[in-house]
Amino acid sequence: MTQTATEKANIAMVRKFFEVGPSKGDLTAADAILAPEFSLHTPLPTPGPGIEAMNNVITTCRAAFHGLNVTIDDIMADGDKVTARFTARGMHKGEFMGLPPTGKAITMTGIEIFRVKEGKITELWGEANLMGLMQQLGVLPVPA
Numbered sequence: 001m002t003q004t005a006t007e008k009a010n011i012a013m014v015r016k017f018f019e020v021g022p023s024k025g026d027l028t029a030a031d032a033i034l035a036p037e038f039s040l041h042t043p044l045p046t047p048g049p050g051i052e053a054m055n056n057v058i059t060t061c062r063a064a065f066h067g068l069n070v071t072i073d074d075i076m077a078d079g080d081k082v083t084a085r086f087t088a089r090g091m092h093k094g095e096f097m098g099l100p101p102t103g104k105a106i107t108m109t110g111i112e113i114f115r116v117k118e119g120k121i122t123e124l125w126g127e128a129n130l131m132g133l134m135q136q137l138g139v140l141p142v143p144a
Contacts, residue, residue, distance in 0.1 A: 007077035010116040014082045015072060017114075017121060022070040022088070025062045027055050035120035042126040045097070054124070065090030065106060073109075082114045088128075092137055099137060108133045 003011075013033055021030035031051055038050045044060075046053035062068050068090035075084045088108045093101050110128030114121050134140040 003077060007079070007082075009119070010080070010082050010114075011075055011077050013116060013119070013121065014075065014084055014114050018070050018072055018084070018086065021054070021058050022061065022068065025058060025068075027058060030054070030058065033121055035117065035122040037122060038120075039123045040126075041124065043128070043130060044126075060096070061088075064092060064094040064096035064101075066093040067091055080116050082116060083111065084114070085109070085111050096137075099139060102137050104137055106133060106136050108136075 017030060017033045020026040020033075034051050034054060036051075038054065040046060040050070040053045040057070042057065044057055046056050048056055065088070068088060070086050070088045073085045073087055075082065077083075086109065088106075088110070090106055092099075092104050092106055095101065108129055109132070110126060112124055112126040115123040131140065135142045
């Protein structure tokens with residue numbers, strides 16, 4: 001199936017968001033990609049609505065995981081939606097969800113679906129392997 005020019009542009013925008021937001025922590029650049037009415041739907045505690053919630057997630061994760069880098073493993077577009085499968089890597093050097101730093105390296109996978117309208121990201125639905133993360137940090141046992 002051939003992608004439309006709009007789908008290609010939407011994929012490029014989501015790639016840029018991952019690069020400047022979660023991987024670099026550049027909230028100004030990330031904010032420029034998000035629509036004013038942006039809505040975030042994730043299992044992570046996110047104080048504040050909209051763009052503020054996204055900024056809180058980025059700031060919290062970057063503070064908890066030193067050297068946080070998020071890579072896109074797969075990405076595809078269908079109309080106004082872009083789906084990305086990602087891997088996040090870093091060192092647990094700060095508090096995360098009430099857990100004190102462990103100094104352990106983490107690798108967490110997840111999938112996010114973005115809705116894009118008029119050249120801006122308007123919604124993000126995210127699911128991450130938080131159980132796997134908690135196992136890596138020693139909070140939950142690893143099955144035998």
